[in-house]
Amino acid sequence: MYKLILSFFLFCIACINEPEVAVVHSGNGQESTGGLRYLALGDSYTIGESVPETDRWPVLFAKSMAENGKTISATDILAKTGWTTENLLSACNGFKPTENYDLVSLLIGVNNQYQGRSIDQFRIDFHLLLLKSVEYAGNRRNRVFVLSIPDWGCTEFGSGSREEVAKSIDKFNLVVKEECAKEKILFIDITPTSRKALNDPTMVASDNLHYSKKMHQLWVDEALPPVKPLLSL
DSSP: HHHHHHHHHHHHHHHHHHHOOEEEEESSSSSOTTTTEEEEESSSSHHHHSSOOGGGGGEEEEEEEHHHTTOOHHHHHHHEEEHHHHHHHHHHTOOOOOSSOOOEEEOHHHHHTTTTOOOHHHHHHHHHHHHHHHHTTSOOOEEEEEOOOOOOOOGGGTTSSSHHHHOOOOOOHHHHHHHHHTOOEEOOOOOHGGGGGOOOGGGOOOOOSBBBBBHHHHHHHHHHHHGGGGGGO
């Protein structure tokens, strides 16, 4: 019970923090002239709340890409626990990289849903974030991919309102899917996989709200097959 209360407190505090530009650089620390540059945009799921840096899904994604012959020499993460689309947009406005990225991923929206924010405003913000992602990818839509919003209702923290949360998450994800279709951007639905946590507690992190390395790796396994072909377009 103490862990649940503490998790809730930290989650709420994070939600009201002002956004700041804090790009996390992950990888081997060495730039390779033959490697790819990858940017992951998001919130707590992207920054890997409650898991070590090496277990964040963007880091695991870069590792899996290398194992499949596509070396990512630079993995940058612009994300923070509690960020809504509004927070991420604000951070992006202050983030002006000097080089384009070869791949850009976007996973955002759980805090919009959690805070009961307008789904209509979410659509507007999310569309702007898609355009920003395309800009970071050198105006190449085929170098951007989006992951759906995981269902936190399948964790212990959501045990009291699972059905309600699931329905709400699905509504937000429908917006995500529709906006990706409009911009012809790859959409990858990881929400069903996130719901496997309901029957497998090892997929949940120690805070009983976020996900463990096991789940992060499952997201990578789903993303890798459709993303790899983007690099040959």
